[in-house]
Amino acid sequence: MALCDSHSANALTLESVRDSLVRQEDTIVYALIERARFPINSPAYDHSYAKIPGFSGSLLQFLVRETEALQAKAGRFTNPEEHPFFPDDLLPSLVPPYNYTQVLHPPAVFINMNKSIWEMYFEKLLALFAAPGDDGNYASTAASDLVCLQALSRRIHYGKLVAEVKFRESPQDYEPAIRAQDRDALMKLLTFESVEEKVKKRVAKKAMVFGEDVTLDNKEEKRGKYKVDPSIVSRLYGEWVMPLTKLVEVEYLLHRLD
Numbered sequence: 001m002a003l004c005d006s007h008s009a010n011a012l013t014l015e016s017v018r019d020s021l022v023r024q025e026d027t028i029v030y031a032l033i034e035r036a037r038f039p040i041n042s043p044a045y046d047h048s049y050a051k052i053p054g055f056s057g058s059l060l061q062f063l064v065r066e067t068e069a070l071q072a073k074a075g076r077f078t079n080p081e082e083h084p085f086f087p088d089d090l091l092p093s094l095v096p097p098y099n100y101t102q103v104l105h106p107p108a109v110f111i112n113m114n115k116s117i118w119e120m121y122f123e124k125l126l127a128l129f130a131a132p133g134d135d136g137n138y139a140s141t142a143a144s145d146l147v148c149l150q151a152l153s154r155r156i157h158y159g160k161l162v163a164e165v166k167f168r169e170s171p172q173d174y175e176p177a178i179r180a181q182d183r184d185a186l187m188k189l190l191t192f193e194s195v196e197e198k199v200k201k202r203v204a205k206k207a208m209v210f211g212e213d214v215t216l217d218n219k220e221e222k223r224g225k226y227k228v229d230p231s232i233v234s235r236l237y238g239e240w241v242m243p244l245t246k247l248v249e250v251e252y253l254l255h256r257l258d
Ligand SMILES: C=C(O[C@@H]1C=C(C(=O)O)C=C[C@H]1O)C(=O)O
Pocket: 018, 021, 162, 190, 191, 192, 193, 195, 196, 199, 241, 242, 243, 245, 246
């Protein structure tokens, strides 16, 4: 669901935004399962491996930059829900513009957490769910990484919409904290611990359901083996995805009265 389109701007409620976050969980869990088909494949991240003429960096960086350059021309980043990892030097869209309704307060465009998302993904998360090893599929591995990164980025930056809805539903609660630029107070106001507990449980369950081998016989031996460990998915959300989403929410709210 594209909440920034002209039909849904008025239908923006906390429930509809949360429904989108629930659907995005499916995308993220599937993306992780696809990445887990490959071992770590560290040459994809090794700056001295690729030696691409005219490019200095890893194969992964090359693939992300080139893909984003193409997707920018195809209009991907004209959608306010999309954020590039390498925003510098991207060419403008070459396709006719879609008339996205302006739902977000304009300073929202300056919020881009992709650097933190990139570091979290490569420095912490990847080693937790990709097996050690090298099978040579570096380009496919990097392409899978990009799908994961884009899904995580979309979800985390959705915090802008979540924050907008929360603000619209009770501006009287948020305005004093915004005027005082009080991050802690904003964080307290926007946090719903019971929702977070449910999210962690649901994504673990999705990792079980989506990541189980489907067979036509009733053999039990594969039961309980998942393509991505459900507890890792739950941890991903608890330690990184939800805290970063909330950081986006705070950053957005701090400028909501600008
Ligand atoms: C996104 C929301 O804001 C916060 C962040 C959550 C999340 O990232 O899933 C869940 C609950 C809230 O603490 C929300 O209220 O739905």
